[in-house]
Amino acid sequence: MAEISIAAPPASPTEAADHAALHRTLFIALAALLVVLPFIPVIGYPFFLMKVLCFALFACAFNLMLGYGGLLSFGHAAYFGFASYVSAYTAKHWGLTPEASILLGTASGAILGLAFGSLAIRRQGIYFAMITLALAQMVYFFSLQTPRFTGGEDGIQAVPRNALLGVLPLSNDTVTYYLVAAIFMAGILLIYRIIHSPFGQVLKAIRDNEARAVSLGYRVNQYKLAVFVLSASLAGLAGATKAVAVQLASLTDVHWSMSGEVVLMTLVGGMGTVFGPIVGAAVIISMQNFLAGLGAWVTIVQGVIFVICVLVFREGIVGVIGKWLKKPL
Amino acid sequence: MVGTSDEIILQTRGLTKDFKGFTAVSEVDLDVRRGSIHALIGPNGAGKTTCFNLLTKFLIPTRGTITYKGQDITQAKPADIARLGLVRSFQISAVFPHLTVLENVRIALQRKRGDNFDFWTSEAVLSALDAEAERLVEAVGLKDFVRHQAVELSYGRKRALEIATTLALDPEMMLLDEPMAGMGHEDVDRIAELIRRVSANRTILMVEHNLSVVASLSDRITVLARGKVLAEGDYATVSKDPRVIEAYIGAGHG
Numbered sequence: 001m002a003e004i005s006i007a008a009p010p011a012s013p014t015e016a017a018d019h020a021a022l023h024r025t026l027f028i029a030l031a032a033l034l035v036v037l038p039f040i041p042v043i044g045y046p047f048f049l050m051k052v053l054c055f056a057l058f059a060c061a062f063n064l065m066l067g068y069g070g071l072l073s074f075g076h077a078a079y080f081g082f083a084s085y086v087s088a089y090t091a092k093h094w095g096l097t098p099e100a101s102i103l104l105g106t107a108s109g110a111i112l113g114l115a116f117g118s119l120a121i122r123r124q125g126i127y128f129a130m131i132t133l134a135l136a137q138m139v140y141f142f143s144l145q146t147p148r149f150t151g152g153e154d155g156i157q158a159v160p161r162n163a164l165l166g167v168l169p170l171s172n173d174t175v176t177y178y179l180v181a182a183i184f185m186a187g188i189l190l191i192y193r194i195i196h197s198p199f200g201q202v203l204k205a206i207r208d209n210e211a212r213a214v215s216l217g218y219r220v221n222q223y224k225l226a227v228f229v230l231s232a233s234l235a236g237l238a239g240a241t242k243a244v245a246v247q248l249a250s251l252t253d254v255h256w257s258m259s260g261e262v263v264l265m266t267l268v269g270g271m272g273t274v275f276g277p278i279v280g281a282a283v284i285i286s287m288q289n290f291l292a293g294l295g296a297w298v299t300i301v302q303g304v305i306f307v308i309c310v311l312v313f314r315e316g317i318v319g320v321i322g323k324w325l326k327k328p329l
Numbered sequence: 330m331v332g333t334s335d336e337i338i339l340q341t342r343g344l345t346k347d348f349k350g351f352t353a354v355s356e357v358d359l360d361v362r363r364g365s366i367h368a369l370i371g372p373n374g375a376g377k378t379t380c381f382n383l384l385t386k387f388l389i390p391t392r393g394t395i396t397y398k399g400q401d402i403t404q405a406k407p408a409d410i411a412r413l414g415l416v417r418s419f420q421i422s423a424v425f426p427h428l429t430v431l432e433n434v435r436i437a438l439q440r441k442r443g444d445n446f447d448f449w450t451s452e453a454v455l456s457a458l459d460a461e462a463e464r465l466v467e468a469v470g471l472k473d474f475v476r477h478q479a480v481e482l483s484y485g486r487k488r489a490l491e492i493a494t495t496l497a498l499d500p501e502m503m504l505l506d507e508p509m510a511g512m513g514h515e516d517v518d519r520i521a522e523l524i525r526r527v528s529a530n531r532t533i534l535m536v537e538h539n540l541s542v543v544a545s546l547s548d549r550i551t552v553l554a555r556g557k558v559l560a561e562g563d564y565a566t567v568s569k570d571p572r573v574i575e576a577y578i579g580a581g582h583g
């Protein structure tokens with residue numbers, strides 16, 4: 001073993017306070033951007049923006065587990081899609097107000113996360129991922145087999161936008177957009193807080209070196225389960241909001257390819273970065289939207305982008321920018 | 330030796346670990362006295378790390394019992410072992426690479442808060458632990474690196490950081506797996522001095538290849554070879570034992 005002395009000059013120090021200030025600025029800029037976005041031509045139509053924001057929140061929820069908890073789930077569509085059904089169903093058939101159906105949808109994501117998480121955390125690495133995938137497939141088949149709840153192949157269409165709190169009518173897409181934007185901001189701020197909490201510190205430690213965390217006395221499975229449930233709840237929040245926003249819940253949302261898409265968004269944007277998944281979701285949804293004319297080719301273009309990402313810039317778009325700036329974004 | 334009592338803090342009886350027919354640890358009876366520095370030495374592959382893994386429950390013993398402070402811990406879980414005050418370090422440097430040096434130590438101090446499930450609290454509350462973390466970081470000579478990510482540290486410094494993290498739990502008993510490996514001379518001296526200092530009110534079981542360190546630090550030495558206890562006693566006794574000399578030469582150590 002080479003002998004290395006402890007007395008060399010220090011390298012680049014990381015300044016936590018600076019980073020916090022930078023992140024605060026970026027959050028304010030993002031909020032301002034969300035306010036003006038509907039007025040920007042070409043991309044500024046609310047329906048498209050709402051879709052981007054819902055998927056961005058979904059990707060951020062997924063990234064909380066992968067990027068900060070080190071847990072790769074291949075079945076996150078289950079929480080997103082199931083919550084979307086619950087939200088759509090309760091709005092349409094029970095006539096619940098948006099906040100109530102979104103809350104119920106989120107709760108269903110949490111419960112599903114608790115059940116599936118308890119099973120999955122018993123295994124590690126690829127086995128963990130495979131259990132999450134298998135359980136998510138069960139949700140898919142359940143959805144397929146219960147058309148009275150999910151509408152089967154048709155999904156739940158024309159989900160009504162009931163008045164918010166029973167008084168504020170979501171009269172048009174723009175009003176609804178601001179509701180979605182508010183939920184999105186609240187969601188990503190919560191995730192940011194989770195990452196920067198005492199809990200988040202332990203989470204990062206477990207991600208970095210699980211055995212060491214155990215040897216320090218942390219019961220790591222409880223932390224893994226906690227982040228699993230948080231992530232599933234936030235994925236549920238995204239799905240439930242999406243049902244109200246685009247007025248549709250369908251099998252696409254619980255399909256395994258949706259689980260793959262959220263992995264893609266996170267990796268393209270930058271896993272383990274605060275803002276990466278948002279950028280990743282924007283890129284992927286924009287591509288699907290503006291390249292829709294290419295038909296099935298969109299999938300191939302996505303595949304190519306994925307391969308390029310993995311080969312050329314593994315840190316993702318925001319990860320690479322962060323590296324250039326020498327700051328964690 | 331000051332602080333060493335006759336009380337046995339850690340005891341194993343017939344401790345055995347088979348890996349698919351290969352016996353890595355075989356019928357080991359170990360008695361570690363409270364307050365002592367006890368060294369576990371032996372040639373490469375002797376089963377020292379496996380022994381540590383058994384003691385800290387990272388591996389399940391095939392046979393045998395482990396008693397810590399009079400309590401049978403043979404079936405305990407690894408995280409609970411740490412909570413009983415028995416904390417280990419790892420042979421392969423075990424830091425949290427993407428946390429800063431300060432955060433590495435603070436993670437251990439954080440355990441005092443009890444459970445850390447409060448995801449709604451700002452990490453700013455942890456700054457209450459910074460002063461103590463900095464003191465520990467300074468004690469292992471990493472003062473200039475407090476705000477660096479652990480991944481940026483050299484191997485020797487990572488080892489030092491690991492010791493600081495272990496010390497942060499203020500464990501009653503520490504298990505150190507080759508704490509000096511990969512360190513330069515000055516650092517070996519510093520860490521040896523540190524181990525001596527912190528051993529004042531605790532028990533240390535240490536695997537170490539650096540025999541001069543073992544000679545100067547340890548009260549008692551157990552020599553392991555091919556999974557079995559070959560000899561036990563103080564350095565003078567053990568180093569003259571022909572079986573020990575033979576085992577070392579046989580394994581290619583001069």
Ligand SMILES: Nc1ncnc2c1ncn2[C@@H]1O[C@H](COP(=O)(O)OP(=O)(O)OP(=O)(O)O)[C@@H](O)[C@H]1O
Pocket residue numbers: 348353371372373374375376377378379380420
């Ligand atoms: N998980 C495992 N599966 C199979 N064999 C193992 C396993 N872990 C260790 N061994 C074997 O057990 C024996 C003892 O290994 P161990 O790591 O305990 O030795 P050691 O005394 O710590 O050696 P060193 O001085 O090189 O660190 C070795 O022959 C090793 O190959």
Ligand SMILES: [Mg+2]
Pocket residue numbers: 377378379420
């Ligand atoms: Mg070893």
